[in-house]
Structure formats: structure tokens, C-alpha cells
Amino acid sequence: MRYSHKxxxxxxxxxxxxxxxxxxxxxxxxxASIESNPALVRRLMGALRRxxxxxxxxxxxxxxxxxxxxxxxxxxVYHAVEADTPLLHVDDKTNPACIVGGNIQATLRxxxxxxxxxxxxxxxxxxxxxxxxDIRQREQQxxxx
Numbered sequence: 001m002r003y004s005h006k007x008x009x010x011x012x013x014x015x016x017x018x019x020x021x022x023x024x025x026x027x028x029x030x031x032a033s034i035e036s037n038p039a040l041v042r043r044l045m046g047a048l049r050r051x052x053x054x055x056x057x058x059x060x061x062x063x064x065x066x067x068x069x070x071x072x073x074x075x076x077v078y079h080a081v082e083a084d085t086p087l088l089h090v091d092d093k094t095n096p097a098c099i100v101g102g103n104i105q106a107t108l109r110x111x112x113x114x115x116x117x118x119x120x121x122x123x124x125x126x127x128x129x130x131x132x133x134d135i136r137q138r139e140q141q142x143x144x145x
Contacts, residue, residue, distance in 0.1 A: 007077060051076065089112075
């Protein structure tokens with residue numbers, strides 16, 4: 001099973017732009033921090049721009065947060081890059097003649113919907129600002145160790 005890193009990479013981009021606002025904000029510099037490639041960074045930045053979380057100017061490496069970091073939630077970023085992709089997925093290929101195989105999908109869809117709702121409520125409560133505070137605190141601790 002492949003996992004999507006789009007959410008964590010998008011949060012990474014926004015935090016990088018906020019923290020390094022006066023430094024090199026090129027897609028190459030951000031990609032080096034993510035250990036990815038500039039094309040991925042540009043695609044994610046495009047999604048963040050369309051969601052009005054980031055502003056960019058073509059031909060200029062000067063992205064900025066579109067609103068204050070305390071007004072950008074983890075849920076905002078999730079919706080920007082994952083669209084309608086749920087966190088959990090049901091295997092649709094089960095044996096309908098089996099009591100489990102014939103009923104597991106509907107059972108799990110209900111349970112997974114509850115998990116999705118709870119996760120989204122929690123994600124809405126987590127701001128980019130709080131994540132940036134945590135990043136800075138961890139860096140301070142790392143430098144003092």
C-alpha cells in the first residue's frame with residue numbers, strides 16, 4: 001500500500017515559507033528541505049495557491065502565506081492537496097457470498113466515516129502557527145542537546 005505524503009509536504013512548504021520568508025524561497029530550495037524535486041514542490045504550491053493558502057508570482061521566487069499562519073488549519077491544507085480523498089479506504093473486492101465479505105464494506109464505511117469526521121475536527125483545531133511553534137521549539141532543543 002502506498003501512502004500519500006502530499007499533506008506533510010504541503011505543510012512543510014507552508015512552514016518553510018513562513019520561517020524562511022526572507023531567504024531563498026525557490027522551489028529548488030524548498031525541494032532540498034523536503035528531499036524531493038522542485039516539480040513536486042511547484043505542483044503542491046499550485047494546489048496551495050488555488051486553495052488561497054499561498055500567494056505566488058510567476059517568475060519570482062517570493063511565495064507568501066495568503067493569510068496569517070494562525071488562520072490556516074491542518075484541515076485547510078488537507079483539503080487543498082488531498083481534495084476528497086478519505087484517510088481510510090475500504091477494499092471493494094471481497095466475496096459477497098461470505099457473511100464477512102458481503103457485509104464488511106458497509107460496516108467499515110460507517111466506521112471509517114466516524115474516524116474521518118473525528119480526524120477532520122481535530123485537524124481543524126491544529127493551526128499552521130502551532131506547528132511552526134513546535135518546529136522552532138524542537139530546533140531549540142536540538143541545538144541545546
